[in-house]
Every structure is written in C-alpha cells, then in structure tokens.
Amino acid sequence: MVLNKLAKLELNEPSPENATNAGGGSVIIIGIDFGTTFSGVAYTWSTKGDKVQVITSWDVDNYSSSNEEKTPTALSFLGGNNVDWGYSVPKEADQVKWFKLLLLDEKDLPEEVKTSSRILEARSYLKKHNKTPIEAIAVYLRCLWDHCIQRIAESVSKTLVNYSKFHVVMTLPAIWPDYARSRMREAVNLAGILGPRTAGETELTFLSEPEAGAIATFADMEGRQDIKTGDIFVVVDCGGGGLCGAVFVDEAFIDMLKHKMQPKKWDMLSPETRQRLIHDEWEHGIKQNFDTKSNKTWSFNLPWECLEPEERITAVSLPKVTFTPKEIATVFNPVIDKINDLILRQAAAVKKKHAVYPKYIILVGGFGRCKYLFEKVKVMKDQLLSEKIEVLQARGADPWTAICRGAVFHASALRGTGSSIKVEARISRASYGIGVSRVWDPTKHLDKDRYWCYLKEKWLAKNQMEWFLLEGEDISTKKPLKRWFYRTFSPHDTSTVLKEDVYLTTVFPPPDRNVPPVQLLCSITWDAVINISSLPRHTNSSGRVYYQLDYEIEMACSGSSIDFAVIYKGKRQGSKNVAVKYSTR
Template identity: 50%
Template sequence: MLSANNKTSDDPGDNTITIGIDFGTTYSGVAYTWSKKLARIEIITSWDSDLHSNADLEKAPTAISLDSDKHVLWGYSIPHEFGQIRWFKLLLIDKNDLPDDVQNSPKIAEAVAYLEKHNKSAIDIVSLYLRHIWNHATQRIMETISKDMVCSSKLEIVITLPAIWPAYAVGRMRQAARIAGMLGDRDPGPTILTFVSEPEAAALATLSDMQGRHDIKVALHYSAGDSFVVVDCGGGTVDLISYDMVSLSPATVKECVKGQGGLCGAVFVDEAFTDILKRKFGKNKWRKLGDDARHRIQHDEWENGIKTQFDGSYREWKFTMPWECLEHVDLKPGTLIPKIVITSDEIQRAFDPVLDKIFVMVQEQVAAVTRKKGHGPKYVILVGGFGRSRYLFSYLKKKLGDEIEILQSRGASSWTAICRGAVIQSISSKGRSNLSIDVQGRISRASYGVRYSTTWDPQVHDASLRYFCHYEAGWKAKNQMCWYLNQKGDLVNSDKRVTSSYLRQFDTNDDQKQTIVEDIYCTTASQPPKVWNHQVKMLCTVKWETKIDLTTLPTFTNPVGKVIYVLKYDIEMTVAGGIMDFAVYRDGVRQGGKSVMIEYENA
C-alpha cells in the first residue's frame, strides 16, 4: 500500500550543530553554527600548512598526497615537491558525462593517472579528503564551543553539489561521506546528511549579506516581483539560478526559471595560462622545470598576481626565469638572466574562451526570465572564488550593457558564500532559527515517483499486470505509478516535504534482519504515465538496513488464515535547488545515514 501526503519534518531541537561543506574542485570550505542566529555562522580556518601564510585562509586546496612515507598529506600541508592529486571532484562523474574538452584535459589525465598509480577509485580519494577536512573541522569546532557541547549535540551535515551534476553523483558523494566516517553512530542521535545545490546556497548567502544594510536597501529598490540571477563561478563549474522576490520582510524568494550550469570554471583559465608558460619557456626549458618550480610560478605569479590583477586593461607582467631551467649560456658572467614577459592580450586570450561560455549561460538565463516575466532581471550577482575576478566583472558588464546591473563582492564573503549558504538553507528550512530568509519554491526538473501494486480490478487493469500475492492470498496489479511531483516544470513549494507511505509484509519464515529496498523513478514526459513504461527511467534505489522484531508489528490474518506482520515506514523526498534527496522514517523518526543508502542509477 502506498499513498502520497505532506509531512512535517521532525524538529531536532536546539541541540543541533549544523555544518556546511563546500567541496570544491580546487578549494573546499566549511561553515557551521550551533545557534539560531544568522550572525553566529563561523568559518573553519587554522589549516595545517606547509606555507604558514596560508594557514588562516577561509578555504583549503582540494588536494591529497599519498606520496609521503609517514601519513597522508592534504590541503596546504602538501610540500611543493610532493606529488599530489587535484581535480578529483570531477572524477565522481562518468567520463562520458563530461564535455569533450574536459575529458581531454591534461588535469583530468593527471588525476586519473594518479589514481591508477595508487590503485584508488574516485570515491576512495574523495572519502579520504572528506575524512581529513571533517576531522579538522570537528576538532576546530570543539576548540571553539567545547568538546562537551559537540559530544552532546546532534550533527547535521549539508554538502553542496553543482546543480548540473547527474543524480548518480549524489549517491557517490553520500557513499564517500559514509566511508569517511562522517555518519558514524553518536549518543545524541543519528548524524543527518543532506545536500543542497551550490547556486542555491550561494543565493541564500547573498540575500543574508544584503540584509540590514541601509545603503543596499536604497540602492537596490527591491520590491515584490523583482528578480535576480546568481552566477556561482567556482573552480570547475559555473551554476546559475534565478529568483523572484516574493516579499521583503521576511526576505522570501522563489525560483523563477529553471537554472543551468556548465563545466567552465577557473581551472580552465588556469590550464590556458599553463599553455602560455609552455610557449614562453620553450619545450627544453619547460621540461627542465620540476614540479616545485612550476607550482611556485602558478602560485606566486598567477594565482596571487596576474589572475587577480587582470581587468582587461593593457599592461605587461615580468618575472625572472627560474634557475632550474637555465642553460649554460644563460649563466655566463655578465649575462642577464632571461625574463618571461606576458602581455594582457595573451591573458585575455586565456580568459575569453571560458568567459564566452559563462556569458552564453547568463544570456540564456536572462532571456528565460524575460520570456516569463516580460522584463529582464534587475541584477546579475557574481559569487564564488572565480566570481571575484575583475575581468569577469568588466567582461559581463560590457556584454550586458546598462540594462542589467552586475553586483560583485571581492572579499571573503563571496569565497565562503556556498558553505555559509548551506548552513542557512538547512537551519531555515527546518524552522530552527529566526532567519528571515526563505526559498518558497523551486522548479522541478522532472516528475519523480514510485512503482507499486494495488488490488486487481479487471475493469481497470491490463491482464498482463496481474499476479498472485501469497501474503494477501489474492490477485494484485503490478507496475502502477504514483508520482511525487506530477509534472516537470512545476513550482515545488519548499515548505512541503513530499512523503510516500509504505507497507512491507512478513511472515514467521522471514529473516528479522532486513534490507528494505524501494526504487525511485523519474520521467520527463509532459504527462507522467499511470503505468510503468519506456518513458519511465530508474532514478535511484533507497536501501534501509533494519532489524525487525515481529512481536512489535501490527498483524492481519489473510483469507487462508495465515497471520501476516506489517511494517509501516515512510520515504520522504526533498528538492533543494535541483538536488534530489531521500530519507526513511519509521514511527516518525528519521533513520540514520549509516543505515540508509541511496544508490543512484549509473553509480
């Protein structure tokens, strides 16, 4: 038996620490709060660092080294001379789902080769990184609010994901988090893991940053119905999401049109700069450079120099050629050591192919808003690490003209927007705070539902669907579809968590330790079918491991006199900015992440 109804989420109370993790392609960050107040969101810093100047930054590199004889190194603690793997976040996606230019990227090839060298999978290396950043974060939290408070509080973890990722990538992230030990049993209760899309998290943080500023209120002239586009530019992905302002007090938004995204982040500009260096050095000198020298140039001259300074205006950058690649003729007395000279024209050619892709997506998003509302959005807001680029700002400003204003924050608030927004989304969606920020509705990307059986009716059901149920000792019709969301493109009201209720039947011959398995389906058909057919695709499988005490279950006696035991449970579906997630409830209690597995198709 299955029915769809709206369910109010369980209130975990005040003794909950919410931790938001922005697991990025190039850098990762963590924010947390133990308070109901938005102002108490803290950012994790104090990283272990081989370069002491980096220790207190708001994010750490998404990098792992397995080349140390003593222990695994990660983040800033990896010396330049050590081999390391980066970009491994993108390896969670099947190669065929990556664009051709990303598949052929040298960075991807290097990451794959590193995994093969150390006999690791993408999930292995992601879980290893998550374990280290999680252990570091929880240690810092205990040092800030006390070990006793952490040990006596429930934990809720929110991991952000690109909105464009396929559904199976969510399952792989959940698996990596479980392997990392983040979902272990704790006395206060099960640790809850949820997901939110990166652009939605960024949008919530942006709204939060704008609140309470009199100058912003005067400058923005927000009114109900105004819309804005948030462009979250990260290391690997760029995601866009558009919102309508529903009300000002409290600040409430709803998704305006379907968001979009692409793999066109900062790392692709980094690759283009590396190509410039190769040409400038020449094949022989470039080959002589060791990994340490190459890293030094990338870090000192590019990341902390050219990349941040470039705004499109003409200038030249010069730096001395490293001694490692010099030849004898360069070292003769009286000979000036050669310099590398890079012009702004060359830098622009590195940026523009990536920015062209970003502009196309911005243009498409603006056009979609205009078609729906009759006028374009008032603002395009840039967030994320790459979103701080001066040239990106001037490039989009020139392309979009004066009709749409571009807003950009270049400080730490933009860099930490996603992990802060993850915390905001979690505590505001569960009604645990006095936050006046809310996402009222989100656009459904498809129709989602379940397959079930019902009592056979020859007037309604096709004969091919009939089967005999030995539990109920009667005929039933299989392959009936019940849809959580009735149609792709619907606006999903975010204060309603859609729940399906299930009955699982047992007799005394069944094992008491059970793995309950339920399949979730999706369709992009304009009218979702009532019976399972070729239009319906498998989305994921929800597996719940539980021990069943038959004596505690309600019973019924079937027509042949056999006593049947009935287990009742619910599966709840939530949608956060395009990220689907599921939870299992029994007797109103959410089952812990350690006992519930979500296995996505193609995972």
C-alpha cells in the same frame, strides 16, 4: 554555473516550535564547501544561528596563507597514514588536485575535462598510491574535519562541542548526477564525520552550491532598504566545479603556457616545478589582477629546467615568457561567454514568467571575484539586457565563502534559528518515479509487456512508470510528494520484505515505460513486520485467497537532498525497518 532556481526573499520571524532546543540539547551546524580547487567550512550553533563563523588558521607550509578563508583542495601522500593537505602541502611536493571531479563517471565529465592534463595527472597519482577517488576524498575530508572541529572547540569550548549534536551540510554542484551524492555520502562516512558520538547521531544533508550561494547572498543583503518582497535576482555561482568554473580558465592558461614554452620544454619540468610556476605566476598573479582597463603585457621568467644542457651553457639569463592582454583575454573569454549565455537565459526566463527583468545579477564563488568577469558581465548586460539591471560583486572574502556560509544559513533557517532567509520553491531538474504494473490496455501498452495476474484475474502491463514529479515542476520544501502503492500476498507467503526502485530521467516528457533513458536512482527496502493474515483478505472468482498491503511512499526534497519514507496506516516507518540505497552506476 548560474542558479537555476529563483529564491524568494522572506523576512519572517523564526517560529518557536521549530527551535533546536527540543530535548534540551544544542546543535552545531557545520557547512562544508568541498571544492575542486579550494574548500571552505563555516559553522554556527543553535543559540547563535545568525552568527556564522568561517574557519581559518590553517596548518601551512607558507605562513602567509594561514588566515585565508579557504584552503586548497590538495593532498600529498607521504606513506603509511601520513599526508600533507591544503596549505601544508609544499608547493614543490608531488600532490594531487582536482580529485573531486573523479567522483563522476568519465561519461558524465565535460569533454574538456576528460582530456585535461590535471584530470589525467590526478588519475595517475591516485593509481600510483592505490587510492580510489572516494578514498582520497575521505582522506581529505578527515583532515579538513579534524582541523575544523579543533578550531570550533577552541572558539566555543570543548564542552559545547562534546555535548552538542552535529548537523553537517555538504554542498554539491547542481548539475551533478544523483549517484555522485551517494558516493559523497560514502566518502563522508569513511572520513569519520558520521561516527558515533555521545551527543547523538550526526545529521547529514546536501545542498546545491548555487542555492547555498543564493542564501548567503540574501542573508548578506537582509535589512537593506532597497530590497523588498517580490524582488528577483540572478545569483551566479562562479566556482571551480561547474561547466563554467574557473578550472577551465586555469586549464586554458596552462595550454597556452605549454604552447609558448613548446610542449617538449614543458615536459622537462618536474611536477613540483609546474605546481610552483602556476601557483606563483598565474593563480596569485595574472588571474587575480587582469582587467580590461590595463594594456599591461605580462611576463615572467621560466626555470632552468626547461633548457637543454647545451642551452644552459650559453644562456646568460633565465628564459622568459610573455603574454599580451589579447592573449590573456582569450584564456578567460570562452568561460565568461558561457557564464554570460547562462545569465541571458536566466534573465529571459525571469522576464517571461514575471514580465520584468531581475533587479540584480550577483556574482559569487571564487571566480566571482574576478575583475575581468565583472567587467564583461556588465558590458553584456548593457548591450543585451537592460541598463536598469545592476551587476553586484562583493569584495573581500564574502563571495569566496558564500557557499559554506549559505549551507549554514540553510540548515539554521530550517531549524527555526538564525536567518529567516528560506528558499520557498525549487525547480526539478529531472522527473522521478517508480515502476508499476497497470491494467492492460491494447491502445496504450505493448504486447510484450502483457501478463496475467492470477490473484487479480486481470491482464496487466509490466514495465510502466508512475511519475512522482516531472522535470520543471516546482518542488515545495513544505509539502512532500506521496503516492499510494499496494502489494498482494498469498496465504503461503512468509516474508513481507518489500523493495521499491525509484527511477529518474532528464528526457521530457518522461517515457511511459521503464526503459532507457530511464535510470535507477535508488532502492527502498521496507522490512514490514506485519502478520500477513492480519491484512485485508480478498477472494477472487476462482476461490484464490490473497491479502493486500496498502502503503505510501513519500518523497521530500530539501536542497540537493531527496529523502524517501514509507508510510503505513498514516505512520512513518522507522529507519530500523527502512533502508534507502542509492545507485552508483
């Protein structure tokens, strides 16, 4: 997945008025990269915003993995409330993976994911254990959270943890629909992450994975002499959940292995044996070490299980499967071709807007460490772009942990502590608006939308849209978008509870009418504790008396979070009177 926003590097001193110490309390910032295949967590605290720590020391079944910077996104339900998770799941255990993707409606999954054996197995596993995707994610997040809080306490002290507020930043794929954020929020709540604490309410925000990766990358590069104001980069998040993620490489290899073994023999293997085979031979073997410089042929033994009883009698050795370099390349190439295509489009967009190509193409995410990917991107760059562009691939754990570290840097910068790297502008991926009525205009409106307003004594057109923000426009994190609205009340009305529905569409230009493909994003309910008779009074020509309530709705964007507020007489209305409920359709 390629970052579809250009982040500008700024080297500013944190402003004291934005420091976290207001009220005398400290804040622990926790960034959670809940991934399709692996998950990672990083943290810092308000006085050490530039010192980001990554959680390790996982509970493991195999001690060799205990100090990895991320842990598998895997669950094994043992009965009751007992589960194994992450590295503590034995390789031979019946387990579920890929369940993050089940948060999406099936219609929003790519075709190659819908039919994936891993998705089908994940659905079957959760059904067998009577768990919804949200519940399974909540179970995993609770395990992950408990482990991380324990590790943080061991590092900074229980006292600091107990008396610090928490600011949690969850990352999500940039391409995911908005309802997924609402479902993830529900899972986070079920996991107990937002539970009551003596230190105060836990703050939860969302950030897109590619943006988090970009922020971490810029933070890692801060202070370098070759980086200056105006430099442009393309940051490529090659993680596990995007349309070009490593999960599709995994799936392609499994399909090839099935074909070589013959589907019948693959079906003879138990789920535990399949897990062990993929883990040992692919994930920690071929996948990590394959490159274009070697003509090595890859082979490994298959288990006895794939043999019929009569074959076992005559066999003198374990059966073997072999892959040529060309065959392995066909596993990687479809995904890498998509990545290269996205990089090309991003570079072309930069060239068109700024008259120069980006200075660097930077690979992050788990798949971003792949040797073969690095080589293929370099070849594409030399052939189709410019030799002056450099492709960068950090070594070690940095590209793997970029997402969770970037989430922490993001929140820390917003609070005025730690890194001064900030994303100044984002490009909207959809149009957002509210349904309104407009004065009837026969040249613009349909007859079926016309209705008579007895209070205003005008023909109005219903089902019209007022768009806050158009797809492709810059979103400033410093300037929330506002629109004025009004509601009328008769003297007999007793309730001032108001509800506004917010809609979105990815069709451009967005429709003028509130009809498909316009979709409901969320509903804002405002319990306005206002005496109706105190509102401005109006009398129409028929002598009807009515009162008018004028107010503003504000939309503020930060990362993957879209926050709404109601403003009345210049004052933001409190959360006790305003509720925002996101659609999960």
